[in-house]
Amino acid sequence: MKQRRLKSKGAKKAFWKLTLLIGALLIVVAGVGTYYYDQGVQKQKIAYEKQVDEARNAKDKAYDSRKANDIEQAHKLIDKLHVKDKTSLDKSMSQLTNYLSEIDKVNQIVAKAHENISEEGIKSSEEALELLKAPYEKSDKEALAKQVNADKQILIERQKEAELIANVQNQYANKKLIALTFDDGPNPNTTPQLLKIFSDAQVPATFFALGKQAQACPQIIKEEADRGNEVASHTWDHKDLVTLSPDQQKQEIESANQLINKITGKNVTLFRPPYGSYNKSVLSQTNLSAVNWTVDTNDWRYRTSAPVVQNVSTYAHDGAIILMHDIHQWSVDAVPQIIKNLKAQGYTFVTVSTLLTVQDGGAKAQQVYFGR
Known part of the structure; x- marks a missing residue:
């Protein structure tokens, strides 16, 4: 138990x-x-x-x-x-999507205004910029505002240019105009004589200088400009441009133009092709305007001034561009009589740029001008 x-x-x-x-x-x-x-x-x-x-x-x-x-x-x-997180981020993405749609519209407005700059276009751009209110629009507004301000400046410059053109055209309205031009200089012996003749007669001229001569005589180039004459490029050393490669054409034109503008402190936009010879390739190598002539004095053929004077008197006309050379003594000797004769015929002497401003509102890039 x-x-x-x-x-x-x-x-x-x-x-x-x-x-x-x-x-x-x-x-x-x-x-x-x-x-x-x-x-x-x-x-x-x-x-x-x-x-x-x-x-x-x-x-x-x-x-x-x-x-x-x-x-x-x-x-x-x-x-x-999850819904909570998704809702918050979706809201942010919707804001971005809406803003991108807005900025795209504003970009289109600003781009359209830039294509054809005008006061109306600039006003539309500024109004569109004011509509961008998102907190992250600052950089966009700054970039677009920079473009609009640049367009404003372009418009101001164009308005100033238009005003200057109008003033020049009004100044020379109903006047017989003629432009004396001189190639191949400067020459240290003959060109200074010519400058004194023009100063005494209070007549301007246009000098198409060779780059190599400008390099050799920069003080004469500067004096030409300082006395109220126009100085432009006749290429560096007078090669026939149509026989050169595109790169060589560009070098011939631009090297002389840059040197001359540097010496004068001005920005002349003309050049004269040697022998008056050019083609599409030549014109495409520069933004300068090519200037030839309507009256060739053939001064290089002679050794006396009389035939040079006679050729100008015979062929001069309103809007003419006269071709001469400041490297020949007989050409320089002909100028006082040429000025006297043309003044007696009622001509007013102007530079080529002034002549083209009166005739066509100014020279256009890559165009060829002969006067009228």
């Missing part, structure tokens, strides 16, 4: 031990499960936060680049987010 009680007591004790062990195991299992569950949740949370960061970064990139593919990528990443 006593042994039975002992066995029963031992069984109960074993039962409770087993129960406690099972309970402990369940607690451990539950703890492990909870741990791994929490770990899974944490991983999901981290992964989602990474998604949010990627979406935000994509949004920022879209704002910076404004490229269509970056905007599309940002929308794709945002669409994968």
